[in-house]
Every structure is written in structure tokens, then in C-alpha cells.
Amino acid sequence: MDLYRLTIHELHEMLIKKEISSLELIKNVIDRIEETDPKIKAYVTVVKEQSLAKAQEADDLISRGENVGPLTGIPMALKDNMCTEGIPTTCSSQILKNFVPPYDATVTRRLSDEGAILLGKLNMDEFAMGSSTENSAFFHTRNPWNTDCVPGGSSGGVVAAVAADEAVFTLGSDTGGSIRQPASFCGVVGLKPTYGYVSRYGLIAFASSLDQIGPVTKDVTDCALVLNAIAGHDPKDSTSADVQVPDFTKYLTGDVEGMKIGIPKEYFAEGIQPEVKDAVMTAVQQFADLGAEVEEVSLPHTEYALPAYYIIAPAECSSNLARYDGVRYGHRTEESEDIVTMFKKTRYEGFGQEVKRRIMLGTYALSSGYYDAYYLKALKVRTLIKEDFDRAFEKYDVLISPASPSTAFKFGEKLNDPLAMYMSDTMTIPINLAGIPGISVPCGFAQGLPIGLQIMGKAFGEGNILKAAYAYEQVAGFYRQKPNLTGEE
């Protein structure tokens, strides 16, 4: 039986009815990884022995009926920027290639406490900087729908693993679209929660004020189940919100009658692939058919989001990545006569082009004499963008747009044109600046490549997002489609 194809909620039913064991399930998914990952290359590290041992523990719990939750015994994997005690955590960078954290990220611990079983760590753009996972220092991850295409990024391995059924669910991180854009490219569900909803403790920082961890799943129900497990206050993260977390599955009613949906016109401007626009507009019509009230809305400062983001994120990254100097952990250059050359050579050898580019951008933006013109101005733009959303959410429950202006592109297509690469995040960046949540759900195909629908909500409005996403998913049904990887089906 192809257990690896199933969702969390389907597998949970089978586990508690003892139709299958967790061990059976883990073996099945590991077989799948061994079969398809040489082609997809989603995983940087697989912890086979550990996962089999944990499966045995989960089966013991299930047989005793103790502490069995929806994630107990379910195999999953994490983006390789979330710390896992004793397991390498590389950020897909040479500089952290040999880094083994002595501690677990809060999400790692929470999933482990819920009984979920870690299969391994997933490839990404180095330090989460990129939109195609081509910036991984190790290898390219391929899009399961078309292996000539990128999976998107930076969470390329994270979405490819779920799309290729190499994990039942995964966690990604999203700083400017790194969960939603690849989720749209690979036809899976990817949620970026409200900033502060999921603890960042143990997430290797790219841009602290924008980074957020979120689930990547096969359907919206699974997304709600994973969010239930990872959301909530963490005293180890000062920016973590101290708010009550509801049971998100209660929003999965299929009823969007009377829901007010705004369509931000700025997200449909030129440059958008026609099939993407058509698929999204079809989805909008389906919402209207379900009884939602749909209206066009304007978010006037949208065009300034990208430039503001490319000041703020690099500025924070230039400081966050300063610690990789070869003194304490990670790569250290072989050739150094003194401390300054050791710093320089270590960083020269350890970081890739894109990371260096952003460190340079950020260092410049924070330099004395430029701070006011760049960083401070970018912060003001950020406030204006947030106010755009605040106004829109006075009237609408959710906003709908494409998750990306295009479907997945080919390897190499944008690699040497950073601006073109940055433009692929225009739809996703604004909500990171505003700190609000957004999801990408599959809403069609163009030339065999998935298209993603982005649903945005107000801060801590994940319930409404999941409600809309679930209702749409049930009607549209795209989530049931799978890429053909083995040529058998």
C-alpha cells in the first residue's frame, strides 16, 4: 500500500484503528525517499535509524493509547535552517556544513512532543536567500511536476518533499514568500502564519523581523493540524505573541457564505502570466458561487514593498550573519595568519554569491550617512504598507491574489538576473512586511505546472484563511492531483 501518498488525518485514522503501524509507515516513506529523492533531491540529511527507533516508540504509545495526538507516529521533515539537536543543520551553506546544534528549535521540540517523527532535513536556498533553491551550496532540488523546473524557494526542498510524497508534512520558513511561492510552484498547501505566532527560537535567522515558520502540507486540513501543534507563545522568543491559540480544525466547515473577500488590484498588474491570472479569477468566481461577497480593493503602496524589503531584509541579514566568522563553529579557512584574514577568508570561502550580495546591500544600507536615506525610509514604507492592509481588513475578512506571478521557471533562467529573481516574490513580500498571515493553495495548472492561490488575512486571522482555503479546496479539488514521478501511474 502506498501509505506515503496519504495525508496526516487519513494516516491518523489508520494508526489509531491499528490498521497500520508507525514503523510500517516510516519504512514506507523512507522507501519512497530512497526511490524518488535521487531524482528530486529534497533532502540534505536523512535520519533513517533515528526515525525507525522513534516509530517504535510511537507504536508503543499508540498500543497503550497514551498521549496519542493527530501527529503521533507521522513522518515529517524540517527545512535545514531549524535546529535539531545532534543532527546537522546547515542552512544549505558551506559555512555551516559541519554544524551540529547542541539544542532543538522550539518547533522541533513541539513536533517531537506531539509524537511526529523526523525523517531528515530539507534543502533550501543558502540561508533562505533566493526564490529557486538554486542558491543551495550543495545541489539543486527539482520540481516534482517537471524536473527541468525549479521547485521555487527558498523552501524548495520543503515543498518538493511533500509534492513528491517524501514526507507527510514539512515545515518551511517564510521571510518574503519562501513558503508560499514554492508551495505554489509545487502544488502543495503552504502557510506563513502571523509574525510572532510560531516561535523563531532555533530558526537560524535571515531577517529577524520578517522570518516566520509555517507548515507545508498536502491539504488544508493537515495545515490546520500542524498549525495547532506549532503555534503559541514561547518564553524563549521575545517577539512571540502571548495569545490564545484556537483549534484551527473548527474553521474547516466548507461554509464561506457571506464572507467578505477583497481582490487587491495591484496584484493583477502587468507582468503576471495570463494562465495564472485566469486560474485565480476562476477561483474568485468559485468563492462568489459559494456565497462569498467579492470586491476589488486597492493596496496603493504595494509597488514599494519590494524595494523596502530589499533594504530591511539585507540590513538585518548583514548583522545576523556576522557571527559566521570561523571562531566558534562551522567552516574556518585553512589559510589565516591573523584574525582579520581569518574572518575575511572564512566568509569569502563559506558564503555563496547571493548571501554575499545581501550582506553587502545590508551593510551599505546601515552605514553611517545612508541609514536615514535607506533603512529609516524603508521602515516608513513598511508602516504605510501595514496601514494599507489595516484599512483593507476593516472591510474584508480575507484578500485573494496569486501566490506568484508565474508558474515554476526553468533552472538557470533567472539565476544571473537577481532583479528578475526578486520580482518573483512581489506577491508574497508585502504581507511579511505587514506581519500578517497568508496561505498558498493549488488552484490549477499551466503546461503541467501548478498555480497557487494566495489567501491573506489580518494578524492572527489564520482561522478565516483556513476557512476560505478549505472551502475552496473542497470545491476545486486540485490538491488530489499528484505528479507522476515513477512513470507507473
Add this chain to the structure above:
Amino acid sequence: MNIDKYEIVIGLEVHAELKTNTKIFCNCTTKFGGEPNTHVCPVCLGLPGVLPVLNKKVVDFAIIAGLALDCEIAEYSKFDRKNYYYPDLPKNFQTSQYDLPICLNGYLDINVDGETKRIGITRIHMEEDAGKLVHGGETISSSDFSLVDYNRTGVPLLEIVSEPDMRSPLEARAYLEQLKAVLEYTEVSDCKMQEGSLRCDANISIMPKGSSVFGTRTEIKNLNSFRALQRALEYEILRQAEVVEEGGTVIQETRTWDDAKGITLPLRSKEEAHDYRYFPEPDLLPLVISRDWVERIKKTLPELPQARKERLIKEYGLPEYDAGIITGSKALADYFASCVNIYPEAKTISNWLMGDLTRLLNAGEKEITDSPITPEMLVEMLQLLDKGTISGKIAKTVFEEMFETGKRAEEIVKEKGLVQISDQASLEKMVDEVIGANPKSVEDYRAGKEKAIGFLVGQVMKLSKGKANPGLVNTMLREKMK
């Protein structure tokens, strides 16, 4: 060279380590020492992925210091990152405060030559300390390698910045001494300069007397004692004056004090100064300090040095000079209080504290808190003196012995047979011997030369190895020479 034609302008930046039990952003202990890299955790080591959580106690301590120095306590304050590369700084940025520090616009009154002067305090901010480098060789440049100890990393610091209000090295020293006293009294810092829990950088410039435009300043680092501060400033004034006298201009730069050579040396010029690229720390929320919080802390403020000094003058009749010295250190003032509680002669106590005890402590490089002589032991010795069991002279010997061995006065007196000889019969022989051996002095005395008696008493004391009761010897000599 005549430096009197110059006005001297000094401002100090003081770093004080706070006495919290745990570090500023994690739960590691702040204890001094310990095996290298044992007081550390992923957070203070700045490992990938960690986040800081502010220790509220640090804010309490900053507010206490701010109130004790008459500062305004900000309602809204925040942390910023100060970016620079150094191997003792695990994140290669220091979490500090830049444009919105917690305390602003305070002052501290100092006393120099009986004159009270008010020194402005510009700001006080909170930040984390860095680690410690241990070089493989003699000096940093001759070492093949250096090791880093991160035990101190993340220990909370207050940086206290004064206005350029000091006009002499003596004033700068008085300010630092008074500031140390305030921080000790409020128990926010241990202020141990040798351990580095109180550190000071000085900004200094000179200008022609009467000018209102400050000269170019230099910043002097590595000032590890009050004496170093004063000497470095005195040196730097001469150096700057010499530059000006020779028609040159003082260069804005950072200099370091070489204590062994007694000179300041250039460290880095203005052009080489770091661009710290400050920006708001995104991993910490801004700090909102309610007025209730400030009021709550205000109620717990202890007596400050100035108030205690006035109390010692009023309550115990101590001279202002004595009271100033004794209250200059909280530990010394506490020691005095313990003594005076069980022994009423305040001035006698004060003399012993300022004299012999301070001398012995300094010689042994000890703090008063480490004194082998407790207040009870000092008082016991004073009582032996009062009873006439020992003489003043013997007392000094006994006191030194007490300091050396930690033994009680009575024990030492017994052991060494130092009991004062007040028995006339035992002294008679010695007095006769001295009179017989010094006919010239006896003659002088009889001729009315009062001074001669002192010499003769001294001779008897010598003969008795200091044990004779000098008052009794005096009376006996006079009797016999009548």
C-alpha cells in the same frame, strides 16, 4: 611649559558590571571566574538560531542607578545592535542601546578641596559584556594563537556617560570615586576595578583659558584604577599642551594608557574608527517603563553616600574629612558601623580604619570585605588598649599580627608575652639602669630641658622591648630625677 594657561575639559564613560545573578539575555550565572567557557549556553554563545530574552532585573538595576544619579527614567526605551567584528563578541554585534537609552540628564555632586561641584550625567544605557581573550604569547602581536573565554559574555553592563564637566584630573578621579560609591551603595555593582567590574574611558581636551570652544579631544582607554585615571590624564594634558606649544594640532584619536611606562599611546585614529551601523534590535521588543515601576523602585532606594556622610558627622561627631573617606566606600562605611555599634569612640575607630587598616589592606592588595580583622576583633583590641593591657605602640604590632594571622588580639598578646608591664617593681630596675647609663640627659633634664624626658622614656621602652607602660615610666623617671 606653563599649562596654567590652558583650561582642561574631561568627560568620562564608565562601564559597571551589574550584580544580577544571571546574564542579561539568558539564565547563565554571572559569577566571576570559573573554568573557561563553563558559564555559557547556546544563547550567550550566539549559536545559530538563538534569541535573547531580557532579564528584568537588569532594568530594575538600571532604574536604581538612574534614580540614585538623579536621572530621568525614559518611558520608552529600546535596544539596538552595535555591529563590529571581534572574536570576544560571539555574534559580532553587541546588543546595546543607542538613541533611546533608559536614563537621561542626571548629575553627581563631587567634593574636591572642600568645594562641592556638580557633574552632569548625559545618559545611562544597558548593554551586554563581551568575552575575554587569552593570548598564547606575551603580547597580542607576538602570540601564535589566542583563546577566548566566553564566561563574561552577556554579563549585564551599565554605561554611564558624563558631561564634559570636569576641569582637572583630580575632579575626574573624585567623580569616579563618588560614582563607584553610589553604585556600591545601591548594590547594583561590585565595582571591583581589578576584576574589571568597573571600567573607565576618559575623553580629554585642552583649550586656552577663557575660550568657549573645546579643543580636539582624545579618548583614553585601559584605565584600570583611580591612580591610572589620574596619571593618564595628567600625562595626556602635558602631551596635548606640548603639541599645541610646538604649533601642532591635537589629532582626534583613541589612545591607550601604558601603566608601566606611564604614557598614552595611539590606538586608532578617527578615520579608523568603527562605523557601528547601529539599528534597532529586531529580536527584542521596545521597553515600556511604567511610572508605577519607577515609583516601586524609588521606595527601595537605600541611603546614598552623601546622606551617610552627613549622618556620620552629625551622629558621631566625625570630622568632615574622616566622614568623607569612610563613606567613600560602602564596605568601609559598613565596617565602621559594625565597630561603632559595639564601641563608642567613633574617632578612635576612624583613625584605625583610615590609618593602619587601610595601609595593611593596600599593601596586601585586599578589599575591606576580605579583611582578616573583623570589626569585633578590632574592638577587642581597642578594649585591651583601654584597659592598659597593651600600649599604643604594642597595639600596632598586635594589629599587624592580627592582620597576618587572623588571630584575636588577646591570643597574640598571650602568645608573644606582649602584656604591658605596669608593675612598678618590674620597671624599677630598668628605670635605674637608664638613669645610670645616660648622665648627660639626666643633667639636661635637671637643667630644665623637658625634651630629655622623652629620650629617657624611649630608652626604657627599648629596654623593655616596648612592653613598659610609658605613662608609668614617665612618672617614675621624674620621681627619681627630682
